[in-house]
Amino acid sequence: MPNAARRSERSRRAILNAALDLVEEVGYAKTSVEAIAARAGVGKQTIYRWWPSKGAVLLDALLIPSEGDHGVEPLPDTGDLAADLKVVLRATVAELENPRYDAPMRALATEILHDPALHDAWRERIDGPLTRIREERLRSAQAAGELPGDLDLSLAIDLVWGPFFHRWLQGSGPLSDAYADAVVDAALAGLR
Amino acid sequence: MPNAARRSERSRRAILNAALDLVEEVGYAKTSVEAIAARAGVGKQTIYRWWPSKGAVLLDALLIPSEGDHGVEPLPDTGDLAADLKVVLRATVAELENPRYDAPMRALATEILHDPALHDAWRERIDGPLTRIREERLRSAQAAGELPGDLDLSLAIDLVWGPFFHRWLQGSGPLSDAYADAVVDAALAGLR
Numbered sequence: 255m256p257n258a259a260r261r262s263e264r265s266r267r268a269i270l271n272a273a274l275d276l277v278e279e280v281g282y283a284k285t286s287v288e289a290i291a292a293r294a295g296v297g298k299q300t301i302y303r304w305w306p307s308k309g310a311v312l313l314d315a316l317l318i319p320s321e322g323d324h325g326v327e328p329l330p331d332t333g334d335l336a337a338d339l340k341v342v343l344r345a346t347v348a349e350l351e352n353p354r355y356d357a358p359m360r361a362l363a364t365e366i367l368h369d370p371a372l373h374d375a376w377r378e379r380i381d382g383p384l385t386r387i388r389e390e391r392l393r394s395a396q397a398a399g400e401l402p403g404d405l406d407l408s409l410a411i412d413l414v415w416g417p418f419f420h421r422w423l424q425g426s427g428p429l430s431d432a433y434a435d436a437v438v439d440a441a442l443a444g445l446r
Numbered sequence: 447m448p449n450a451a452r453r454s455e456r457s458r459r460a461i462l463n464a465a466l467d468l469v470e471e472v473g474y475a476k477t478s479v480e481a482i483a484a485r486a487g488v489g490k491q492t493i494y495r496w497w498p499s500k501g502a503v504l505l506d507a508l509l510i511p512s513e514g515d516h517g518v519e520p521l522p523d524t525g526d527l528a529a530d531l532k533v534v535l536r537a538t539v540a541e542l543e544n545p546r547y548d549a550p551m552r553a554l555a556t557e558i559l560h561d562p563a564l565h566d567a568w569r570e571r572i573d574g575p576l577t578r579i580r581e582e583r584l585r586s587a588q589a590a591g592e593l594p595g596d597l598d599l600s601l602a603i604d605l606v607w608g609p610f611f612h613r614w615l616q617g618s619g620p621l622s623d624a625y626a627d628a629v630v631d632a633a634l635a636g637l638r
Contacts, residue, residue, distance in 0.1 A: 281560070282560065283560045360559055361559075361560075363556075363615075364555075364556030364559055364560070367552055367553075367556055367615070368473070368474065368475045368553075368556070373617075381616065381618070385618070406628065408618070408619050409609070409625070409628050409629065409632065411618075412608075412609035412610075412612050412613050412618070412619075412629070413605070413609050413629070413632055413633065413636075415612065416604075416608040416609035416610070416611065416612030416613070417601070417604035417605050417608035417609070418604075418608070419608065419611070419612045419615075419616075420604050420607060420608030420611045420612060421604050421608070423555075423559070423611075423615070424573065424611075425565075426573070426577070426600070426603075426604070427600050427604075433601070436598065436601050437601065437604070437605070439636075440601065440605055440633075440636040440637055441605065441632075441636055442636070443635065443636040444605075444631075444632040444633055444634070444635040444636025444637070445632055445636070
C-alpha cells in the first residue's frame with residue numbers, strides 16, 4: 255500500500271473509532287461531525303469528502319468487525335434450526351450488552367427513518383445481507399423438513415427477529431439468553 | 447369554561463394540529479417549534495410554556511383522538527382471541543396507511559430513544575396503557591382456556607406485536623390485512 259493510501263486508511267480508521275467513542279460517551283444527538291473530526295485529528299472537510307453525514311460514518315463504523323471478511327458470514331447450520339437460531343439471538347444479546355455497539359445500532363435504527371440515502375445504504379450493506387443469510391438458513395430448514403415448504407420466509411423472519419427488535423428498541427423488557435430461547439421456541443412452534 | 451380558558455384551549459388545539467400538519471408536509475426533522483408556532487398563530491413562548499420540546503407536542507397531538515374518553519379503550523373481547531387480535535392489528539394497518547398518523551408515530555417511535563423525558567411521557571401515557579389493555583385481553587384468554595395459564599405475557603405481547611412493529615419501522619415489507627392475520631395465526635399457534 256503506498257504511503258498516501260496508508261495515511262488515508264489510518265485517518266479513516268481514526269474517524270470511525272472517534273465516532274464510536276463519541277456516541278458511546280455523549281450519545282448520538284450530541285455527536286457532531288466537528289467533534290468526530292477533532293477527536294480523530296483530521297479536518298472536518300476530510301470527513302465530508304468521504305461521508306455525506308454522521309449517520310453514514312456510523313454505518314461504516316458498525317461494519318468494522320466484518321471488514322476483511324468476504325461480507326456477512328452465513329448463519330450456523332448444524333441441522334437443528336432451533337439450536338442454531340438460539341446461538342444467533344444469544345450472540346445478539348451479548349452484542350447489545352456492549353454499549354459500544356448498542357448505542358450506535360440504536361442510533362442507526364432510528365436515523366435511517368429520517369435519512370433516505372442512509373436508509374438505502376443500510377438496506378444495501380446491512381439489512382440486505384442479513385435478510386439473505388436468514389432466508390438461506392430458513393430455506394435449508396425447509397429442505398430438511400424442519401419447516402413447511404410453503405412458508406412465507408418474510409413472515410418467518412419477522413416472527414423470529416421482530417419480538418427481539420421490538421423489546422430492544424422499545425425497552426419493554428430485558429434481553430437475555432432465556433428470552434432469546436423463548437422467542438425462538440415460540441416462533442418456531444408457530445411457524446411449523 | 448371562562449373565556450381565557452377557552453382561548454387557551456383553542457391555542458392548544460391549533461398548536462397540536464399545526465404540528466401534525468407540518469410533520470405530514472415537511473417531515474419531522476424539518477418541523478421546528480418556530481414553524482409550529484407560526485402556523486398556529488401563537489408565539490414560540492406559548493409553546494415552550496406548555497411543552498418542553500417538539501416531540502412532546504407531537505405526543506399530545508397523537509393523543510387527540512382519545513381525548514374526552516376515559517383513557518385507552520379496552521381491546522375487543524368476543525371470546526375468540528384470534529379474531530379479536532386480527533381486528534386490532536387490521537385497525538393499526540388502516541391507521542398507518544394514513545400519512546397523518548404514520549409520519550408522527552414513526553417520528554415519536556424514534557424520538558423517544560434520544561429524549562429520556564419524552565420516553566417517560568410516552569411510557570406513562572401511550573405504551574403503559576397499551577400494555578395494560580393487551581395484558582388484560584391475554585389474561586381473559588387464559589381464563590377462557592385459549593392460552594396456557596403460565597404464559598409469559600410480556601413474551602406474548604412481543605410475539606403478537608413485535609413482527610408488525612419490526613416490519614413497519616424497518617419497512618421490510620407491506621403491512622396489509624393478510625399480513626396482520628398471518629402474524630396473529632402464527633403467533634398464537636406458537637404461544638398455545
